[in-house]
Amino acid sequence: MRALRSILLALALLAPVAAGAVQPEEVMKDPTLERRARAISSGLRCLVCQNQSIDDSDAPLARDLRLIVRERLRQGDDDDAVLHYVVQRYGEFVLLRPVVAWHTALLWLTPVLVVGLGGLALFAASRRRKATPPRALSAAEEAAVADLVRRAESR
Amino acid sequence: MLIEVGHYALALALALSLTQMVMPVWASRTGDPVLRSITVPAALATFACIAFAFGALTYAHVTSDFSVQNVVENSHSMKPLIYKISGVWGNHEGSMLLWVLILALFGAVVALARNSVPPILRANTLGVQAAITAVFLLFILVTSNPFSRLNPAPVEGRDLNPLLQDPGLAIHPPLLYLGYVGFSISFAFAIAALIEGRIDAAWARAVRPWTLAAWCFLTVGIAMGSYWAYYELGWGGWWFWDPVENASLMPWLAGTALVHSTVVMEKRDALKVWTVLLAILTFSLSLLGTFLVRSGVLTSVHTFATDPTRGTFILGILVLFIGGSLALYAWRAPTLRQGGLFAPISREGALVMNNLFLSAACATVLVGTLYPLALESLTGEKISVGPPFFNLTFLPLAVPLLLVVPFGQTLAWKRGDLAAASQRLFIGFALALAITLLAIAVTWGGPVGAPLGIGLGAYLILGAALEIVTRARGKTVGLSLRRAAGLPRSAWGTALAHAGVGITVIGIAAQAWSVESLATIQRGGELRAGPYVAVLEGVLPRTGPNYTETVAHLTIREGGDPVGVIEPGKRFYASRNMSVSEAGLLTLGVSQVYASVGETGTDGSVGIRLYYKPLVLLIWLGAVVMALGGGLSLTDRRFRVGAPALRPAVRDTAGPVPPHSVPAE
Numbered sequence: 001m002r003a004l005r006s007i008l009l010a011l012a013l014l015a016p017v018a019a020g021a022v023q024p025e026e027v028m029k030d031p032t033l034e035r036r037a038r039a040i041s042s043g044l045r046c047l048v049c050q051n052q053s054i055d056d057s058d059a060p061l062a063r064d065l066r067l068i069v070r071e072r073l074r075q076g077d078d079d080d081a082v083l084h085y086v087v088q089r090y091g092e093f094v095l096l097r098p099v100v101a102w103h104t105a106l107l108w109l110t111p112v113l114v115v116g117l118g119g120l121a122l123f124a125a126s127r128r129r130k131a132t133p134p135r136a137l138s139a140a141e142e143a144a145v146a147d148l149v150r151r152a153e154s155r
Numbered sequence: 156m157l158i159e160v161g162h163y164a165l166a167l168a169l170a171l172s173l174t175q176m177v178m179p180v181w182a183s184r185t186g187d188p189v190l191r192s193i194t195v196p197a198a199l200a201t202f203a204c205i206a207f208a209f210g211a212l213t214y215a216h217v218t219s220d221f222s223v224q225n226v227v228e229n230s231h232s233m234k235p236l237i238y239k240i241s242g243v244w245g246n247h248e249g250s251m252l253l254w255v256l257i258l259a260l261f262g263a264v265v266a267l268a269r270n271s272v273p274p275i276l277r278a279n280t281l282g283v284q285a286a287i288t289a290v291f292l293l294f295i296l297v298t299s300n301p302f303s304r305l306n307p308a309p310v311e312g313r314d315l316n317p318l319l320q321d322p323g324l325a326i327h328p329p330l331l332y333l334g335y336v337g338f339s340i341s342f343a344f345a346i347a348a349l350i351e352g353r354i355d356a357a358w359a360r361a362v363r364p365w366t367l368a369a370w371c372f373l374t375v376g377i378a379m380g381s382y383w384a385y386y387e388l389g390w391g392g393w394w395f396w397d398p399v400e401n402a403s404l405m406p407w408l409a410g411t412a413l414v415h416s417t418v419v420m421e422k423r424d425a426l427k428v429w430t431v432l433l434a435i436l437t438f439s440l441s442l443l444g445t446f447l448v449r450s451g452v453l454t455s456v457h458t459f460a461t462d463p464t465r466g467t468f469i470l471g472i473l474v475l476f477i478g479g480s481l482a483l484y485a486w487r488a489p490t491l492r493q494g495g496l497f498a499p500i501s502r503e504g505a506l507v508m509n510n511l512f513l514s515a516a517c518a519t520v521l522v523g524t525l526y527p528l529a530l531e532s533l534t535g536e537k538i539s540v541g542p543p544f545f546n547l548t549f550l551p552l553a554v555p556l557l558l559v560v561p562f563g564q565t566l567a568w569k570r571g572d573l574a575a576a577s578q579r580l581f582i583g584f585a586l587a588l589a590i591t592l593l594a595i596a597v598t599w600g601g602p603v604g605a606p607l608g609i610g611l612g613a614y615l616i617l618g619a620a621l622e623i624v625t626r627a628r629g630k631t632v633g634l635s636l637r638r639a640a641g642l643p644r645s646a647w648g649t650a651l652a653h654a655g656v657g658i659t660v661i662g663i664a665a666q667a668w669s670v671e672s673l674a675t676i677q678r679g680g681e682l683r684a685g686p687y688v689a690v691l692e693g694v695l696p697r698t699g700p701n702y703t704e705t706v707a708h709l710t711i712r713e714g715g716d717p718v719g720v721i722e723p724g725k726r727f728y729a730s731r732n733m734s735v736s737e738a739g740l741l742t743l744g745v746s747q748v749y750a751s752v753g754e755t756g757t758d759g760s761v762g763i764r765l766y767y768k769p770l771v772l773l774i775w776l777g778a779v780v781m782a783l784g785g786g787l788s789l790t791d792r793r794f795r796v797g798a799p800a801l802r803p804a805v806r807d808t809a810g811p812v813p814p815h816s817v818p819a820e
Binding site for chain 2: 022023024025027042043045050051052053056091092093094095096097098099103104106107108110111114115118119122126
């Protein structure tokens, strides 16, 4: 499985693979800004690779995006403004964390729905069970039980 | 010639598995037990034929027979022998052949197994298994023939993708497939039970070893893949929520639920209808994973169109097996009798909770993986669902699940006492809390999540240990030890597996403390990550068997003293005109220092990325411990003997949780 992933990865990059994504010269001087830049770019998808964030990707386009993110931060944008800026240009596809909206409602609600509905089903099942009480012992069985008890006591 | 014989052997295997599929049906019509017994030799012969075909392809790869297209596309005469062998399954055709080989292997083992599977159940199971084998053989023969020839044969092959030239590839796919495909046995058993209309504790006992074995292989397989990605892809991550990874995680989650629900079924005859459904779903998810990966549909909707035959064929298989089995389930399940009642607070209750949360986690991964695909084909909107989504949704499901684990072990069957259980786990709570507070104090100002995660992991390990301690405790130490040794192996296995989960949790949590640093340094330059400093001693060229390499020679120092040397490099494979980075790893206890190289400048400078990853090895060690626990359970007496235990188990009298004292039937 991993094999294919790696193939796809390599094919997608096409260009020779180099280790490391963020290059030293891209790093911002202000460590706080750099930390924010890293956080933002790890949530942005590289458009030309398979399921990599621009923070992890070696593709030139990812590098451009990283530089854009850093440039916006340098201009004084807050994190949301940077994300907004990138989404405006590249679409929602770049967000690795999908927005919460109507078209993603089912996606975000899946865990809640499964736990909720599953719990409800379990509750209903246990109620149904209680509604049908176990069959009472027949007269013969009662007698057998009484007999056993008597024998145990007399021992 | 051998190649053609191999091809023919595959066709023969198809015929054999069709026979094996039809015989049990015919036998149930005529009532002739001889027809039914044909399934056993047929299963063995199918395996022999597929093994021969696989051997033929391996031979072609090892001898670099470039008249075979598959070899040309994936091999090179200069390639080291191990990669010539692992290259057999490093491509689509070969990996599908490995898939059916393992499928047939499981079939053969079921045919030979000496445990007390009722003969009709065994024959029907082998019949269902043969149906799966037949369809996949057909898939290989029709769309993915690994034996097609090239004429004229080229002088040299195109080599295997350098990323795949790694020992990881030699081990990872076979392990993963043993897991994936192993669930086919649980599936076949479920279908056989539905056909027969009979399902009881004997069924659960028959199916449980297979599920457990498959689960162990899948656990190690996934861990192996994760470690491979960690050191091969070069940016230090160990799980990427990549669709291909998710494809293997989904059967694992469902399989974990299945392992637990079969326990309930075996001991208490409850949850039957659900267990059968889970067995069907687990293998369906394996099939879905195969489809997603093999059809390329995940890469994008458009690559699906580049090779529509394969994709459509697997989609057909998917519809046939998932649709067919679910239809059969809907038809037959209502006739299954529900067994054993239990109170919500009981071991069964805890295991139901386990199943609920694992199913929810599995559904979340499934929906998250497929949602972008579905949305794009329905509305044309393109969105991505990446790691932030999965981390955000997975964690709230995993934490309550893990909190319940020690309780599940402590509570009694049928009706448990929560207060008593809490009391028995109290020491565990207290110690875990102390460890959490200690971790917070030591790493004051650091990330908050990490100490909490460490505490959770410690709680799991302590809970597992407490379970053994309470069950074994006697008047004297000697008696306690004797009792501990006398505990059923499945009890030890459970404790070990749960402790393994704790170990993995600690490893994952500790990654919040990992440090990364990045710089371009000259010879003699330094780079610091956490307590370690890397000094660049030089950059040297090196030649491998089929590549040339630039290696950065780094000495790792801690407080001035050298603790080791790492040599991350960048390999260039001329045959594919591709470079691959090789991370350099220095293991210190269970922590690692990790380095990879980036661009090399003309002035001898080199970009180095250095990580300090505390306790990182625990992530995979924990998985290995989990699998060992599963393996230990497999050696439990009742699986070796197979027959339901008739005599009451005397050993369990020490503990308030006597699983054996509840008759299985």
